[in-house]
Amino acid sequence: xxxxxxxxxxxxxxxxxxxxxxxxxxxxxxxxxxxxxxxxxxxxxxxxxxxxxxxxxxxxxxxxxxxxxxxxxxxxxxxxxxxxxxxxxxxxxxxxxxxxxxxxxxxxxxxxxxxxxxxxxxxxxxxxxxxxxxxxxxxxxxxxxxxxxxxxxxxxxxxxxxxxxxxxxxxxxxxxxxxxxxxxxxxxxxxxxxxxxxxxxxxxxxxxxxxxxxxxxxxxxxxxxxxxxxxxxxxxxxxxxxxxxxxxxxxxxxxxxxxxxxxxxxxxxxxxxxxxxxxxxxxxxxxxxxxxxxxxxxxxxxxxxxxxxxxxxxxxxxxxxxxxxxxxxxxxxxxxxxxxxxxxxxxxxxxxxxxxxxxxxxxxxxxxxxxxxxxxxxxxxxxxxxxxxxxxxxxxxxxxxxxxxxxxxxxxxxxxxxxxxxxxxxxxxxxxxxxxxxxxxxxxxxxxxxxxxxxxxxxxxxxxxxxxxxxxxxxxxxxxxxxxxxxxxxxxxxxxxxxxxxxxxxxxxx
Amino acid sequence: xxxxxxxxxxxxxxxxxxxxxxxxxxxxxxxxxxxxxxxxxxxxxxxxxxxxxxxxxxxxxxxxxxxxxxxxxxxxxxxxxxxxxxxxxxxxxxxxxxxxxxxxxxxxxxxxxxxxxxxxxxxxxxxxxxxxxxxxxxxxxxxxxxxxxxxxxxxxxxxxxxxxxxxxxxxxxxxxxxxxxxxxxxxxxxxxxxxxxxxxxxxxxxxxxxxxxxxxxxxxxxxxxxxxxxxxxxxxxxxxxxxxxxxxx
Numbered sequence: 001x002x003x004x005x006x007x008x009x010x011x012x013x014x015x016x017x018x019x020x021x022x023x024x025x026x027x028x029x030x031x032x033x034x035x036x037x038x039x040x041x042x043x044x045x046x047x048x049x050x051x052x053x054x055x056x057x058x059x060x061x062x063x064x065x066x067x068x069x070x071x072x073x074x075x076x077x078x079x080x081x082x083x084x085x086x087x088x089x090x091x092x093x094x095x096x097x098x099x100x101x102x103x104x105x106x107x108x109x110x111x112x113x114x115x116x117x118x119x120x121x122x123x124x125x126x127x128x129x130x131x132x133x134x135x136x137x138x139x140x141x142x143x144x145x146x147x148x149x150x151x152x153x154x155x156x157x158x159x160x161x162x163x164x165x166x167x168x169x170x171x172x173x174x175x176x177x178x179x180x181x182x183x184x185x186x187x188x189x190x191x192x193x194x195x196x197x198x199x200x201x202x203x204x205x206x207x208x209x210x211x212x213x214x215x216x217x218x219x220x221x222x223x224x225x226x227x228x229x230x231x232x233x234x235x236x237x238x239x240x241x242x243x244x245x246x247x248x249x250x251x252x253x254x255x256x257x258x259x260x261x262x263x264x265x266x267x268x269x270x271x272x273x274x275x276x277x278x279x280x281x282x283x284x285x286x287x288x289x290x291x292x293x294x295x296x297x298x299x300x301x302x303x304x305x306x307x308x309x310x311x312x313x314x315x316x317x318x319x320x321x322x323x324x325x326x327x328x329x330x331x332x333x334x335x336x337x338x339x340x341x342x343x344x345x346x347x348x349x350x351x352x353x354x355x356x357x358x359x360x361x362x363x364x365x366x367x368x369x370x371x372x373x374x375x376x377x378x379x380x381x382x383x384x385x386x387x388x389x390x391x392x393x394x395x396x397x398x399x400x401x402x403x404x405x406x407x408x409x410x411x412x413x414x415x416x417x418x419x420x421x422x423x424x425x426x427x428x429x430x431x432x433x434x435x436x437x438x439x440x441x442x443x444x445x446x447x448x449x450x451x452x453x454x455x456x457x458x459x460x461x462x463x464x465x466x467x468x469x470x471x472x473x474x475x476x477x478x479x480x481x482x483x484x485x486x487x488x489x490x491x492x493x494x495x496x497x498x499x500x501x502x503x504x505x506x507x508x509x510x
Numbered sequence: 511x512x513x514x515x516x517x518x519x520x521x522x523x524x525x526x527x528x529x530x531x532x533x534x535x536x537x538x539x540x541x542x543x544x545x546x547x548x549x550x551x552x553x554x555x556x557x558x559x560x561x562x563x564x565x566x567x568x569x570x571x572x573x574x575x576x577x578x579x580x581x582x583x584x585x586x587x588x589x590x591x592x593x594x595x596x597x598x599x600x601x602x603x604x605x606x607x608x609x610x611x612x613x614x615x616x617x618x619x620x621x622x623x624x625x626x627x628x629x630x631x632x633x634x635x636x637x638x639x640x641x642x643x644x645x646x647x648x649x650x651x652x653x654x655x656x657x658x659x660x661x662x663x664x665x666x667x668x669x670x671x672x673x674x675x676x677x678x679x680x681x682x683x684x685x686x687x688x689x690x691x692x693x694x695x696x697x698x699x700x701x702x703x704x705x706x707x708x709x710x711x712x713x714x715x716x717x718x719x720x721x722x723x724x725x726x727x728x729x730x731x732x733x734x735x736x737x738x739x740x741x742x743x744x745x746x747x748x749x750x751x752x753x754x755x756x757x758x759x
Contacts, residue, residue, distance in 0.1 A: 003584075003613060003615060003616045004614060006613040006614070007611070007613040007614035008610075009613075010606065010609050010610035010613050011599075011610045014602045014603070014606035014607075014609070014610065015599055015601045015602055016601060017601055323599055324599075327596065327597055327598060327599060327600070328594050328596065328597040329597045329598060329599060331559070331562075331564050331593060332597050332611070332654070333614075334562075334563070335562045335563070335564065335585065335586070335593075336585065336586055336611055336614040336615065337614055338563045338579060338581075338582065338585055339580070509559070509564060509565040509566060510564050510565075
């Protein structure tokens with residue numbers, strides 16, 4: 001087997017056209033990745049225009065922007081309130097032909113301008129206990145939402161559903177602290193209570209801020225019934241929660257209330273709570289996301305040129321097989337190596353190893369340099385954990401290698417260069433391009449589940465959270481399969497086609 | 511002397527409606543050049559492909575040194591063959607073409623340079639094979655066949671496209687190889703060249719052996735190899751032009 005591998009390596013490296021094409025493939029991944037930078041405003045409009053997101057207790061970046069009517073709670077205690085429904089303002093639904101959505105960072109604060117009445121599905125109002133008013137600090141909250149009923153959430157990424165409840169009817173909410181444990185309860189009438197969740201906040205100091213809050217996230221209208229790509233427009237939304245019937249236990253002697261816009265610039269204002277009070281807020285308490293509901297982009301964007309490199313890899317990998325049939329050289333090869341399965345295996349190993357190496361090299365360059373270019377252009381880039389970046393780089397290598405082996409198998413099966421190259425591009429690259437451009441989300445997701453293009457999932461670094469409406473569809477950088485499952489789909493296809501090719505090569509005369 | 515010879519026994523092979531091999535049986539002895547002749551479509555190339563394990567016969571066996579070709583671990587060290595001089599990747603240089611073949615048999619670049627020298631290709635070794643004339647490709651094919659220093663050689667029409675100097679060179683080269691004790695199977699349509707080169711002739715038609723004689727036997731009976739060919743294949747050819755020596759009889 002070593003001799004066969006050596007022979008196939010010699011074959012690959014001694015055809016100048018193939019070597020050049022593979023080098024161009026790597027260059028295309030890097031070049032396109034650096035070109036698709038885009039422009040942003042982070043750090044470009046003088047001091048204080050830098051995009052800095054608060055960091056949550058788990059170390060990830062978060063959005064923490066809400067209106068908070070609060071006072072101190074030292075030690076254990078409890079607060080109960082009646083929430084008399086939510087009302088809100090959404091950005092005006094655009095007519096067709098409106099201005100396109102900007103790709104740069106979007107502010108989540110700011111006036112809602114000429115909005116229209118309505119509630120964002122994840123508009124929130126309720127009770128919260130938090131370590132001070134610093135954005136990103138630990139918290140737990142029980143809330144009523146625009147369309148997702150009662151929820152218990154804590155530390156930005158954790159979300160637990162309570163009973164479904166309409167946002168417009170009164171709901172009783174209670175938050176109880178016992179040590180580091182926070183319990184959220186809810187009730188339709190103030191007498192029959194249900195526990196929604198009990199969570200631990202290890203970082204919560206003895207004295208915490210507790211009170212009522214309201215906030216409402218970026219809202220996006222999807223035009224054309226959610227089918228049109230590029231038909232998404234939105235802006236900030238706003239919610240107003242009306243509270244009454246406040247009762248508290250053990251809230252201590254310092255019973256004065258303040259109103260703070262957490263994440264905003266204004267300093268806290270003293271507040272006199274009457275029998276009923278309103279809290280109006282805009283923003284979100286959630287993990288920070290990229291894409292249309294968040295700001296900036298992910299490092300995955302630097303790998304957008306992979307498809308171009310992939311096309312060249314498919315062409316070369318196919319031709320390493322079909323060129324032998326075209327010239328009759330396959331007879332020389334089989335005469336030299338009568339165990340024909342080994343020929344295929346050696347070819348697959350060599351083209352797979354070479355394209356893996358090229359993919360890793362190109363991805364390393366483009367992830368490192370491309371990230372810097374994006375930042376230099378003022379685009380906010382969500383930092384990816386080192387583990388994620390390694391997965392993107394290694395995954396890109398595996399994506400190229402898997403595609404190369406599949407293309408080689410198609411070449412051995414179909415034996416004709418043009419037919420096999422077209423087949424390879426149609427099954428590997430075309431589904432990805434269609435899903436990323438013209439296809440509606442559902443067929444796009446379906447293609448990215450079953451075709452070899454599923455392996456592009458390995459390049460996803462955006463994380464989707466159910467409690468953030470970020471439209472997790474392929475166009476926005478969300479794939480239907482997990483990274484390794486997507487890669488497994490490609491590996492399965494490659495193994496199947498290579499197996500069939502081996503069967504055919506062994507059975508037929510050459 | 512099975513160790514270094516080709517034994518073909520009862521080969522049958524059908525391609526669709528065409529019966530290409532119909533009980534082909536013969537032996538190629540070491541130390542001799544064996545001519546392999548017959549009309550087009552007689553089954554010469556198919557027989558060679560079966561010997562090399564490229565085509566699977568419907569029946570019968572082909573053994574090289576007593577073993578099926580497919581079971582040889584480094585087959586080019588046992589059998590060298592030239593079936594189609596055009597079977598090259600045109601972008602690869604002559605030397606690199608031989609280099610991958612050498613690597614497939616665990617041989618080194620030094621051996622490649624030896625056979626390039628033997629075939630008279632040293633000066634063009636680093637030129638792309640796609641630019642070679644047919645005669646140079648034949649030399650490259652012979653160099654490839656010699657790579658593994660094999661005891662058995664099988665060459666299909668090596669004289670094609672060769673200039674007179676090349677033809678003289680092959681003739682002497684094959685005689686020398688046989689003199690070293692190798693078995694050489696030489697398929698050609700050039701009877702005069704074969705008459706001066708071969709010790710033994712296997713004459714085939716319609717997928718089977720028509721005559722399997724030594725050269726002196728054939729010459730004694732028919733006068734020349736060409737006459738022997740025409741007389742023996744009279745019933746085995748599919749087309750013959752009016753006015754040709756055999757048709758006018």
